[in-house]
Amino acid sequence: MPNIARDQARSERAAKFRALMLVVPILLFLLVVFIGPVVKLLSRSVDDRDVASALPQTAQALAEWRWGTPLPDAAYGAMVGDLRAASTPANLAPAAGRLNYSLPGMRALLMTTRTKLQALDRPEADPKSILISLSAKWAEPATWANIRQAAGPITDFYLLTAVDLKRDFDGSIARVPPSQSSFLPSIRTTFVIAFTVTLLAIVFGFPFAYLMASATERVAGIMMFVVLLPFLTATMVRILAWGILLGREGVINYGLLSSGLVDGPLDLLYNRTAVNIALLHIFVPYMILPLYSVMKTVPLSHMRAAASLGAPPFTAFRRVYLPQIAPGLAAGSLLVFIQCLGVFVVPAILGGAQEQGLPSLIAHYVNKTLNWGLAAALSVILLVSVYLVYWLFVTLTKSASLSLGTR
Amino acid sequence: MKPSVEFRNISKSYDNQTLVIRDLNLSIERGEFLTLLGPSGSGKTTALMMLAGFEMPTTGEIFVEGQPYSALPAHKRDIGVVFQNYALFPHMSVAENIAFPLQVRGHGPKDLDRRVKAALDMVRLPEISARKPAQLSGGQQQRVALARALVYEPKIVLMDEPLGALDRQLREEMQIEIKSIHARVGVTFVYVTHDQGEALTMSDRVAIFRKGVIEQIADPQTLYDRPCNAFVATFIGDSNLLRGTIVGRGGGQATVAMPGGGTLDARAGDNGAGKDAYVSVRPEKIDVSAGCIDRGVGNILAGTVDKTVFFGDHVKVSIRLEGGQLLAVKTGTTEPYKNGQTVTASWRAEDCVAFTAPPTRDTAVVETTVQV
Amino acid sequence: MTQRAMTSALSLANRAALGIFGVMFCIYLLGPILAFIPMSFNDVALLHYPIERFSLRWYSNLVASSEWRLALLNSVVVATSATVLATILGVCAAFGLWRGRFRGHSIIMVVIMTPMIVPSVIGAISMYFSFAEIGMDYTYSALILAHTAMAAPIVVVTVSAVLARFDGNLLRAAASLGADPLLAFRKVTLPLIMPGVVSGAVFAFAISLDDVVVALFLAGPDQRTLPVQMYMRSTDLFDLATAAAAAMMFIVAVAMMIFLELLRRRDRLAPVAKAADSRR
Ligand SMILES: Nc1ncnc2c1ncn2[C@@H]1O[C@H](COP(=O)(O)OP(=O)(O)OP(=O)(O)O)[C@@H](O)[C@H]1O
Numbered sequence A: 001m002p003n004i005a006r007d008q009a010r011s012e013r014a015a016k017f018r019a020l021m022l023v024v025p026i027l028l029f030l031l032v033v034f035i036g037p038v039v040k041l042l043s044r045s046v047d048d049r050d051v052a053s054a055l056p057q058t059a060q061a062l063a064e065w066r067w068g069t070p071l072p073d074a075a076y077g078a079m080v081g082d083l084r085a086a087s088t089p090a091n092l093a094p095a096a097g098r099l100n101y102s103l104p105g106m107r108a109l110l111m112t113t114r115t116k117l118q119a120l121d122r123p124e125a126d127p128k129s130i131l132i133s134l135s136a137k138w139a140e141p142a143t144w145a146n147i148r149q150a151a152g153p154i155t156d157f158y159l160l161t162a163v164d165l166k167r168d169f170d171g172s173i174a175r176v177p178p179s180q181s182s183f184l185p186s187i188r189t190t191f192v193i194a195f196t197v198t199l200l201a202i203v204f205g206f207p208f209a210y211l212m213a214s215a216t217e218r219v220a221g222i223m224m225f226v227v228l229l230p231f232l233t234a235t236m237v238r239i240l241a242w243g244i245l246l247g248r249e250g251v252i253n254y255g256l257l258s259s260g261l262v263d264g265p266l267d268l269l270y271n272r273t274a275v276n277i278a279l280l281h282i283f284v285p286y287m288i289l290p291l292y293s294v295m296k297t298v299p300l301s302h303m304r305a306a307a308s309l310g311a312p313p314f315t316a317f318r319r320v321y322l323p324q325i326a327p328g329l330a331a332g333s334l335l336v337f338i339q340c341l342g343v344f345v346v347p348a349i350l351g352g353a354q355e356q357g358l359p360s361l362i363a364h365y366v367n368k369t370l371n372w373g374l375a376a377a378l379s380v381i382l383l384v385s386v387y388l389v390y391w392l393f394v395t396l397t398k399s400a401s402l403s404l405g406t407r
Numbered sequence B: 001m002k003p004s005v006e007f008r009n010i011s012k013s014y015d016n017q018t019l020v021i022r023d024l025n026l027s028i029e030r031g032e033f034l035t036l037l038g039p040s041g042s043g044k045t046t047a048l049m050m051l052a053g054f055e056m057p058t059t060g061e062i063f064v065e066g067q068p069y070s071a072l073p074a075h076k077r078d079i080g081v082v083f084q085n086y087a088l089f090p091h092m093s094v095a096e097n098i099a100f101p102l103q104v105r106g107h108g109p110k111d112l113d114r115r116v117k118a119a120l121d122m123v124r125l126p127e128i129s130a131r132k133p134a135q136l137s138g139g140q141q142q143r144v145a146l147a148r149a150l151v152y153e154p155k156i157v158l159m160d161e162p163l164g165a166l167d168r169q170l171r172e173e174m175q176i177e178i179k180s181i182h183a184r185v186g187v188t189f190v191y192v193t194h195d196q197g198e199a200l201t202m203s204d205r206v207a208i209f210r211k212g213v214i215e216q217i218a219d220p221q222t223l224y225d226r227p228c229n230a231f232v233a234t235f236i237g238d239s240n241l242l243r244g245t246i247v248g249r250g251g252g253q254a255t256v257a258m259p260g261g262g263t264l265d266a267r268a269g270d271n272g273a274g275k276d277a278y279v280s281v282r283p284e285k286i287d288v289s290a291g292c293i294d295r296g297v298g299n300i301l302a303g304t305v306d307k308t309v310f311f312g313d314h315v316k317v318s319i320r321l322e323g324g325q326l327l328a329v330k331t332g333t334t335e336p337y338k339n340g341q342t343v344t345a346s347w348r349a350e351d352c353v354a355f356t357a358p359p360t361r362d363t364a365v366v367e368t369t370v371q372v
Numbered sequence C: 001m002t003q004r005a006m007t008s009a010l011s012l013a014n015r016a017a018l019g020i021f022g023v024m025f026c027i028y029l030l031g032p033i034l035a036f037i038p039m040s041f042n043d044v045a046l047l048h049y050p051i052e053r054f055s056l057r058w059y060s061n062l063v064a065s066s067e068w069r070l071a072l073l074n075s076v077v078v079a080t081s082a083t084v085l086a087t088i089l090g091v092c093a094a095f096g097l098w099r100g101r102f103r104g105h106s107i108i109m110v111v112i113m114t115p116m117i118v119p120s121v122i123g124a125i126s127m128y129f130s131f132a133e134i135g136m137d138y139t140y141s142a143l144i145l146a147h148t149a150m151a152a153p154i155v156v157v158t159v160s161a162v163l164a165r166f167d168g169n170l171l172r173a174a175a176s177l178g179a180d181p182l183l184a185f186r187k188v189t190l191p192l193i194m195p196g197v198v199s200g201a202v203f204a205f206a207i208s209l210d211d212v213v214v215a216l217f218l219a220g221p222d223q224r225t226l227p228v229q230m231y232m233r234s235t236d237l238f239d240l241a242t243a244a245a246a247a248m249m250f251i252v253a254v255a256m257m258i259f260l261e262l263l264r265r266r267d268r269l270a271p272v273a274k275a276a277d278s279r280r
């Protein structure tokens, strides 16, 4: 009776479909509200269409031109045509901004040339000499090469810039001179802070979780309270608390001064130590909670069995205990590490210039210079790092879900 | 009258490769107490779950009172189920648990109270209606689950090893309890167990499952006395299985030559053509006497005592026959036997059956690809 | 319960050292907050320890300031709405994932986890950029939707954790007794997973209330939430109105903490091991 078999397959599919329909809303919601926008932002890191849309004739005229060969004469006419076609400066602004990122001075050049051209009568007659007479920069191949490289539709300019590289006009990739380099140090800062804090969280969180797991129920309850209360307190409150504690007029300096231990207030704030201390305070519960929940499941008998089989304490710890709590350690480290990578407010309030990492840079380019392409490129780097760590976690623990463990 | 339940050509596969139920045909009479008995993994739960509507048959159709049921969702079937772990709702009191199926069916509060009380009386637990399941003993939970499955007067009640989690004494009490409730309410019971004693004491009929097929379905007495093959013979109760060679056959009788000499007369259990014979005889049907006497009644085999084990009300004597096979005999405690002593075992021809297939024969080939 | 693995392997001296470490670390965890909160009751503007005269001056300043009042209101409105939405989405998803044995289960989980993994700055500017394109930046709806997205994963995780301990046979029992799937969910599943659902909601609320970064980008002056307002004022660390706001947020944290503890005590589901194999 094959039709019944088909009915069965259909009814099972229907049950699965009904279950899936419950998952679809959240997927759609996240896709529209979160994932879509993130993908869209990231796509801006390679998007380079502003120049070609503002200077279409020039882009076309330069398409075949190679660095080191004479500039085609058509380019001058195309440029004059494009500039005269831009009826207001605003039409030119995005392209001018983009060209200015890769060659400073380009914005001014385009804008003034456009204004001057508007005043001229029939500049199309001899565009080359007119352009060069308006600015000597039009005689430099670099100006044109810059335009050709920015003619899109996609570019590696932002991504290269984000790791302090640039593409020379002949197409080879070169290192930005250290004096201009600005991004690698920030990237390094981000990772150094994340590593340091994760390490500190293991060093302090492990024994604390262990103490909790081996304490009496009452003591463990109190310790859980001590961990959870700051954890549930808004991060902003905790940051400000550290600010007040460590500030020049803060609690610690007040204590030191009034006890006569120091003559003047110490500078405890706006440095790496302050940031590390505060970050550890904010993120260490993410280490303690998963560790505690796995440690509670390891029975005493396992270590006793290992001892009875002749394993010295450290061997027993390494061979029997550590493997069993490894998932908790992995989850804790992942949670602390990726959150440190993305941290933005703590360095902004408690750190100095040296502590501003990738997230601060991203925010800076969005807020201050509106350089979305570069912000997007920096986001790509940050996101790829975060997902590499997450992927490592998923393959190690075979679980995609991040949980603090059931209490 | 239509049977209460009918499985017609039912096959079931979970993975579309292995059949866990193979071409099952089974009809259950109204009011019958049928037990599905079989080793672990033989498909008992699967058969039950298909009847309850939690699994779909891969092929075939299930009829309940003549209606095809395969397409009907579980909540519209009106079949009571008692689960192995009882599945009492932990957040509801006993009374709320029992009232649940009635509320779902829209009964009014008055009717509800009355029927919940009646159900609790039936399982003899009138005073615990306000308690939560966690506050009950295993036996009490079992009774509540039974009351809940019966309170809305379903046509059929299914129980999947309902006594599995109870200790032995409670089990025996509950067996009597369930049997007497069955006698009172008179609905069809389908009961799953792998305890053969339970199956024999409680059931009107027992279906012996193995690897997805029913080996035999009969009332307990028939199963015990006339197993249809060596598997059933050894699965139900203790049974010796002696190997020999068929030397004569006819009139439902078979003559078997033993490897150590001598012949046995037995009922022919099947009409297989093979020469190999497996003679089944139950330990309590065998008489033992000291020495080598030929009393001339039925089958007689000589051997030496290998071992005796004392059980209080009886003694099990293990006899090594000439030819090396062991024969277990259950006997009274009066005669002490010494190891190595020569003895004679004898039994009537109608108390033993000769089969031509061994009990391990694969009657159902499980690794078959389903053609769907 | 009291003794765990390794205890036997540790000498008394080690245990004493570990105990001292435990106490010190507790001070590190609680100290800063406990030192900070009382300052909001200080009568004088400057930091003075010990506090000589208690006053509610900073609280009355806070309530008097329309900026702070608005921020407080915004936080309540946004966090509550986001919590409701995230809880509905999250509970449905967790139940669906539990019911269906999907082939792409872990891929779905990776997708759902995205807002927890993606650094909040990136999420913030992405959503800002997309909402701005359709003219929805600086609106309450944008902020609420963004917070819903950030809080929904924790609800899925929390509810999935209780569902893992939920005995699927109970749903079969409900069906055999005549309850259709919706009724079975309402009468059996929901009451039993309720503590998990509510904990998930509390965590969702905490996430929304905690957020600075997303609100910093998505909120205009009218939607500024309490943490954003505190961030804006953080250049002056010793503005005690901020301390008063912090004290209020701390009280919310204490309330959430007590709530979670009560929920934990009400959990009626059997521990994992018992029901583990009875599911399907
Ligand atoms: N949901 C399932 N998915 C896949 N295979 C299953 C499933 N349920 C049962 N099986 C398989 O089907 C076969 C029959 O299982 P079933 O549970 O019906 O046996 P049973 O007779 O009830 O055994 P037991 O006495 O141990 O309860 C077994 O091989 C089992 O592994």
Ligand SMILES: [Mg+2]
Residues within 6 Å of the ligand: B044, B045, B046, B160
């Ligand atoms: Mg079973």
